[in-house]
Amino acid sequence: MDKKTMIRQMEISDEFFLSTQDEKGHEVTRKLQKLGDGGVVFVTVGDDRVIGFITKDEIMSSVVQMNNPSEMIAKNIMNLDFVEVSGDETLGDFLPKISKGYPNAVVVIDPDRRCLGYFSRKDLNEAMAGLGYYDKSRKPETSSDWLTRGIAMSNQGQVDDAMKCYEKSVALHANEERAWSNLAKNLEDSNKDKDAIKCYSKVVTINSENKTALIKRGNLYAKQASENLAIRSYNLVLSMDPNNVDALINLGLEHSKKGNLLKSIEFYNKAEAIDGETSSLWNKKGNAYNRAKYHEDALKCYNRAIEMDKEYEEALFNKSTILVKLKKEEESIECLQEILKINPNNTSACEALANLKKPGRST
Numbered sequence: 001m002d003k004k005t006m007i008r009q010m011e012i013s014d015e016f017f018l019s020t021q022d023e024k025g026h027e028v029t030r031k032l033q034k035l036g037d038g039g040v041v042f043v044t045v046g047d048d049r050v051i052g053f054i055t056k057d058e059i060m061s062s063v064v065q066m067n068n069p070s071e072m073i074a075k076n077i078m079n080l081d082f083v084e085v086s087g088d089e090t091l092g093d094f095l096p097k098i099s100k101g102y103p104n105a106v107v108v109i110d111p112d113r114r115c116l117g118y119f120s121r122k123d124l125n126e127a128m129a130g131l132g133y134y135d136k137s138r139k140p141e142t143s144s145d146w147l148t149r150g151i152a153m154s155n156q157g158q159v160d161d162a163m164k165c166y167e168k169s170v171a172l173h174a175n176e177e178r179a180w181s182n183l184a185k186n187l188e189d190s191n192k193d194k195d196a197i198k199c200y201s202k203v204v205t206i207n208s209e210n211k212t213a214l215i216k217r218g219n220l221y222a223k224q225a226s227e228n229l230a231i232r233s234y235n236l237v238l239s240m241d242p243n244n245v246d247a248l249i250n251l252g253l254e255h256s257k258k259g260n261l262l263k264s265i266e267f268y269n270k271a272e273a274i275d276g277e278t279s280s281l282w283n284k285k286g287n288a289y290n291r292a293k294y295h296e297d298a299l300k301c302y303n304r305a306i307e308m309d310k311e312y313e314e315a316l317f318n319k320s321t322i323l324v325k326l327k328k329e330e331e332s333i334e335c336l337q338e339i340l341k342i343n344p345n346n347t348s349a350c351e352a353l354a355n356l357k358k359p360g361r362s363t
Helices: 003-018 022-035 056-063 069-078 091-101 121-130 143-155 159-172 177-189 193-206 211-223 227-240 245-257 261-274 279-291 295-308 313-325 329-342 347-356
Strands: 040-044 050-054 105-109 115-120
Touching (some): 159 177, 177 193, 193 211, 211 227, 245 261, 313 347
Antiparallel strands (some): 105 115
16 A cells, blocks of 8 residues: 555544544544545444445445436436535535534545535435445334445345345335335335235325326236226326327237227327337237237338347247238248247247248148
8 A cells, every 4th residue: 555545544544633533533443444545435434434435346346236327326326316416525525514504414525634525414325225235234114224224235135135125114104205115116116916016005195196107007907808997097207298108008918918909000000100119019000900900000110110120039929920911921931930040949939930941731
């Protein structure tokens, strides 16, 4: 460790000595020795307790294990209600100011002692939990505490424990929207659809403008073949957001199931006008045209879906069935062979190909 780094760490710990927190200052020094020169320290104001720190490497190693790292980073780090302050203020300058107006705030400093900004302890706890960090030694007491621990448990793959945490959170605060939402998602992932629907409905009761909950509840109703209830959920979304592509596509699918094929295509056309760059939209629209016996139109839709995603097995298979109906069996065989290049274990493609190659098969 070079002399400059050592002085820098001593200066940071000195800020705690100045505030008569000698032991805490040594703790900061020890943590910074492990952290290195380029990290960030999170410090709570009020008791000056260092609650944790994260390096860039640690953040990346945590999020790469998640299904959607970009979304997780945005949700847990970038979208915090962060208030920037002057980069010239040291921790010693800033602590007296922040402790008066924001006793539960969290100060963020860099190794140069510059105060980068502050945000609430609750926001920080949830952000840390989203990256798998939480204080295991501290017993959860509030609804927010249990929510935070549930988020951490969920991101560590401990889904059952996470659900227990969310249940304790809502037991303490019945209108904890995020706990209900997270509980619903975990139940959905565990194929407990009826319980998930109840939780999503609770979210909507708390916040009638939660479009995500309405969409997810609609999807679960659709999965249970309750088309009318699904349609009702999607229509509630459109009443708030007429250009919601997910709601439009899902309405198209539900009306197709009910046999309202022209109405289904109408919804797909509206979705296409807003955002036509979704391959699943074109596949679903092709299915509606297929059922309505507009085979040429269906083929165009499947081709469009495959242009966007050349390994879209479902669209390739649907195209193969349309080509048979259009008496283009050789092209259908080529489609099925393409599927098997992508996925040799696609049993539907194997069976369809074997059927088309049967000797003496009539066309």
